[in-house]
Amino acid sequence: MKELVTIAERIAAKLIERKQTIAVAESSTGGLISAALLSVPGASAYFLGGAVVYTRDARRLLMDIPDEAMKGIRSASEPYARLLASQVRTRFATDWGLSETGATGPTGNRYGDAAGHSCMAVAGPQNQVFTLETGSNDRQTNMQAFARTALSLLLENLSK
Secondary structure (H helix, E strand, O other), X not given: OHHHHHHHHHHHHHHHHHOOOEEEEEOOOOOHHHHHHHOOOOHHHOEEEEEEOOOHHHHHHHHOOOXXXXXXXXXXXXXXXXXXXXXXXXXXXXXXXXXXXXXXXXOOOOOOOOOOEEEEEEEOOOOEEEEEEOOOOOHHHHHHHHHXXXXXXXXXXXXX
């Protein structure tokens, strides 16, 4: 967690300096991204909210993404990560939206993705999507790697 907090501190400094805000929609990281961002003192200046969108019901209820909007899109994909990041940004009216969706392990998901597969996206003044393949089936290691990569993706876009 310490490594995640170190990245979050750099993110916090940039968001506070710019007077910008963020919201997070995460799935297989189970709240680690939000926890890292919230662990920084002064988080209320930039963190407006987040959701663990782990199931279809959570997607519908928390993100207001109906099944019809998912036509041709599957979970744990770049298009879905983009949609989640954009939707969380819109729902919380923030400058930035960050999302993560994947398969932590020890097995893959029902869509055919192997354990260690994660897609993450940033929506905001810059938009970017990234897919990570760790090659590992260790659930906790993957959760940490997914959270670290998502936070790093956000930091990279804040630095542009």
